[in-house]
Amino acid sequence: MKHLSGLDATFLHLETPEMPMHVGSLNVLDLPKGYKGDFYEDAKQFMASRIHLADVFTRKLALMPFDMTNPVWVEDDDIDLDYHVRHISLPRPGTNRQLQQYVARLHSSLIDRSRPMWEFYIIDGLKSGQVALYTKVHHAGIDGQAGVEVGKAIFDLEATGRVVKPPRSRPRNSGYQLGMAELASAALRNTAQQYVKLFKMAPAIVRAISGLAKPDEKAAEKLTTTAPKKFNLFAPRTSLNVSITNQRTFAGRTISLAETKYIAKHFGVSLNDVVMATVAGALRHYLADNNELPAKPLVAGVPVSLREAGDDTANNQASMILVSLATDITDPLQRLKAINASSTSSKSTMNRFKAVILDDFPTFAAPWLVSGIASMVGRSGLVNMLPPAANVAISNVAGAPFPMYFAGALVTCYYPVSIASHGTALNVTVQSYNGRMDYGLIACRRAVPDITEIGDYLLAEHKLLMELTQKHPSVAGAPAPKPAAVVEAPADAEPAAKAPAKKAPARKAAAKKTPAPAARKAPAKKAAIKTAAKTPAKAAPKPAAKTPARKAPARKSAPRAAAAAA
Numbered sequence: 001m002k003h004l005s006g007l008d009a010t011f012l013h014l015e016t017p018e019m020p021m022h023v024g025s026l027n028v029l030d031l032p033k034g035y036k037g038d039f040y041e042d043a044k045q046f047m048a049s050r051i052h053l054a055d056v057f058t059r060k061l062a063l064m065p066f067d068m069t070n071p072v073w074v075e076d077d078d079i080d081l082d083y084h085v086r087h088i089s090l091p092r093p094g095t096n097r098q099l100q101q102y103v104a105r106l107h108s109s110l111i112d113r114s115r116p117m118w119e120f121y122i123i124d125g126l127k128s129g130q131v132a133l134y135t136k137v138h139h140a141g142i143d144g145q146a147g148v149e150v151g152k153a154i155f156d157l158e159a160t161g162r163v164v165k166p167p168r169s170r171p172r173n174s175g176y177q178l179g180m181a182e183l184a185s186a187a188l189r190n191t192a193q194q195y196v197k198l199f200k201m202a203p204a205i206v207r208a209i210s211g212l213a214k215p216d217e218k219a220a221e222k223l224t225t226t227a228p229k230k231f232n233l234f235a236p237r238t239s240l241n242v243s244i245t246n247q248r249t250f251a252g253r254t255i256s257l258a259e260t261k262y263i264a265k266h267f268g269v270s271l272n273d274v275v276m277a278t279v280a281g282a283l284r285h286y287l288a289d290n291n292e293l294p295a296k297p298l299v300a301g302v303p304v305s306l307r308e309a310g311d312d313t314a315n316n317q318a319s320m321i322l323v324s325l326a327t328d329i330t331d332p333l334q335r336l337k338a339i340n341a342s343s344t345s346s347k348s349t350m351n352r353f354k355a356v357i358l359d360d361f362p363t364f365a366a367p368w369l370v371s372g373i374a375s376m377v378g379r380s381g382l383v384n385m386l387p388p389a390a391n392v393a394i395s396n397v398a399g400a401p402f403p404m405y406f407a408g409a410l411v412t413c414y415y416p417v418s419i420a421s422h423g424t425a426l427n428v429t430v431q432s433y434n435g436r437m438d439y440g441l442i443a444c445r446r447a448v449p450d451i452t453e454i455g456d457y458l459l460a461e462h463k464l465l466m467e468l469t470q471k472h473p474s475v476a477g478a479p480a481p482k483p484a485a486v487v488e489a490p491a492d493a494e495p496a497a498k499a500p501a502k503k504a505p506a507r508k509a510a511a512k513k514t515p516a517p518a519a520r521k522a523p524a525k526k527a528a529i530k531t532a533a534k535t536p537a538k539a540a541p542k543p544a545a546k547t548p549a550r551k552a553p554a555r556k557s558a559p560r561a562a563a564a565a566a
Contacts, residue, residue, distance in 0.1 A: 001062065001072040004140060009070035011139040012061075012113075013370035018246045018378055020110050022117070023147065024136035024417040025431070026103050026252060026440070029409035031131060032159060039131050039409070040087040040122045046154075046407035047085050047120065052167035053153035056141045057084075060116050073141070076116055084118060090125035097452075099123060103134050104250035107417055107442065111138050133406060139419065148399060155404040155411065234387035235322075236294035238287060240425045241388040243378055244444035251455040252415035253439040255462050257432050258483035263465050267333070268475035269340040274465065275396050275437070276300060276343065277336040279428050280325035281461030283392065286454050287327075298325040301390035301424065302343075304350055321346040322390055332464055333472065383423045393418070393427040403434050416440040426454075 004012070015021040031039065051057035059073040090098050102123065111117045117138035124131045142150060156162055235241070255278070264274045280298065287293040300323045323346055326338035377383060397416065404411045414433035417440050420426065425447035429440050439458055443451050469482070 001074050002059075003072050004070045006070070008140045010370070012071070014374045015110070015371075016375050016378055017110065018244055019374070019419075019421055020108065020246065021140070021419060022107075022111055022136045022138045023142070023419060024107060024134060025147075026100070026250075026413075026415040026417055027133040027135075027406065027411045028099075028126075028413050029131050029133060029406060030412055031129070031409050035408075039124065039407070040085075043120070043122050043133075043407045044081055044085045048081055049164055049166070050154050051079065051081075053164065054150045056118060056137055056150055057116055057153075059141070061113050079116060083115065085120045085122070088121055088123045088125075090123060092125075092127075094125040094127040096126070096128075099126060099132055100250050100252060103417060104248040104442070104445070106134060107136060107250065108246045108248045111136065117141060130412075131409065133411075134417075136417070148397065151400070151404075155400075155406055157402065157404065159405045159408050159410065161405070161408065235299035235389060235391045236296040237387060238294060238298070238391055239290075239292055240391055240443075240447060241383075241423050242425060242444075242447050243381055243383045243422050244420055244425050245446055247445040248420065249443055249445040249448060249451045250417060251441045251451045252413070253441070253455040253458050254413065255437040255439065255459065256483065257435050257437050259462070259466055260437050262483050263469060265476070266469045266474045267336060267472075269336060270343070272302075272396050273336060273340045273343055275430055276302070276323060276325060276339050276394055277332070277465065278458055278461045279392070279394055280327055280335060280339065281332060281464070282454050282457035283325070284327045285457045285460075289453075293327065295328060297329075297338075298327045298391040299323070299389070300325050300392050300394045302346075303393075303395050304347070319350065321350050323394075325391075332461070333468060336465070378422045386423075388423050390424060393421075393424050393429075395427075395429040397429065397431045399431045399433040401432070401434065414438050418442055420444050426451075 011021040047057075055073075058075055058079065060076045061071045062074045063071045088102065090102065106121060111119060117140070119136050121134040122131060123134060126132065137147070137150070260271060260274050264271045279300070283298060284293060302321050302323050304319050304321050306319055321343075324338065324342040326335040326342070329335040329338055395416075395418065399414055411433075413436065414431045415438045416429040416431045418427045418429040420443050425444040427442050429442075431438050431440070439455070441451050441455055448454070
């Protein structure tokens with residue numbers, strides 16, 4: 001058995017029917033040329049040969065007597081793949097918007113805790129002829145970076161796959177669950193060890209807390225001119241900060257990774273700063289549409305990994321910082337600089353405190369106590385009255401820089417599907433993959449019924465930042481050559497039914513980079529995932545006539561070179 005850490009178990013205790021605590025992804029797959037088989041059966045057989053490569057696929061929870069402390073992970077030697085790997089066919093016409101709506105519906109249901117806590121869905125019926133893979137895994141056993149490691153177990157670098165050794169035979173357990181005496185004694189030992197660990201770390205924790213009161217002179221020198229003038233203890237209240245239901249809505253958008261890096265380098269900020277500035281601009285437009293934009297800046301809750309280099313343990317090792325999105329600033333460049341200053345300041349504080357942040361802590365009586373509080377807060381409406389700590393969750397996960405394959409099918413996109421929570425009804429998670437930045441937007445449907453509009457504004461804001469790189473000098477002097485254009489098209493197939501006329505310019509701006517195949521079928525918003533599927537760097541789109549020099553930098557960072565190096 002393996003004990004869950006305090007942080008891992010928190011995701012179990014906070015889970016309610018309205019707030020499922022699992023994460024997932026949506027991948028659209030290109031089947032091999034001339035494929036005539038049953039991909040669902042092939043995928044199930046493929047998973048049967050791979051599940052022993054990652055603990056998350058083979059372990060389940062064993063609850064403690066009376067829920068007196070956290071449960072433990074135990075090996076399950078009777079895994080039912082017909083349950084864990086499922087098949088869905090979309091109704092006609094099989095649009096990409098239908099696919100995303102179905103993913104939102106699947107993401108709203110809880111995972112069965114009596115089995116290993118993961119589910120895979122093979123979805124066909126897409127009019128493009130492609131198939132989709134939707135996965136979900138409980139957050140108690142995995143964080144964003146550990147998810148990348150799990151991806152290594154199920155994805156290949158070649159369509160032919162790789163040779164995987166079968167698991168070693170082990171004797172089957174005689175019982176379905178461990179005995180109460182065994183569980184109780186293990187719980188007491190683990191709790192004692194947690195208190196000893198906390199006691200030993202107490203002096204370091206005290207030093208770190210006292211050190212926070214002293215200014216960081218080096219950071220202060222860097223931020224003297226750009227740091228926020230004042231710190232707001234709470235974020236302003238918006239329509240995003242309410243109690244949520246279990247209903248979800250989802251949208252995926254794709255932006256060029258090369259262009260995002262270009263913006264970051266041009267203005268001397270980080271890639272994460274550009275991501276947050278893109279989301280900030282989108283939310284600013286979205287809230288202003290309904291006269292909801294607050295005078296105070298929105299605040300983002302941003303996860304920060306505590307994982308050491310090379311650590312691929314399937315658990316959670318993360319904390320969170322708060323970053324101002326500077327939505328009170330009209331100018332996009334000034335907003336980007338303010339976000340950079342706030343992010344740098346928060347990271348500096350986190351780095352000073354990082355060494356003593358505990359991901360494992362004593363949790364005696366936590367299962368029933370925390371679960372009860374979570375249920376009460378969510379259903380009492382208390383969240384609707386308390387000031388929020390953050391308005392939106394934004395996360396950025398570094399993924400594979402090369403094309404990958406699942407059961408012989410090419411993975412064309414990697415949209416993350418994360419968690420909406422009470423008080424933070426919108427979550428924007430970004431995963432880089434093969435030259436792309438795939439944005440996954442998940443939200444409570446009642447709080448954010450028009451999530452596709454936020455997705456469209458993301459594309460428009462990115463295009464605006466790219467245009468500003470041509471109008472403003474680079475911080476490093478002469479700017480680098482502009483990267484080749486990569487598809488920045490919505491993953492939705494249909495336009496919004498009741499889009500206000502004033503939004504048309506933003507959508508047109510976002511659609512200008514849509515390649516010819518998509519433009520043949522529909523206006524800007526009718527760019528299907530089939531379009532996105534053709535975006536891997538191995539088939540780079542033709543550059544626009546007015547920017548012939550764009551291709552050179554793209555070839556320097558081609559995903560195939562990274563794949564060859566791997």
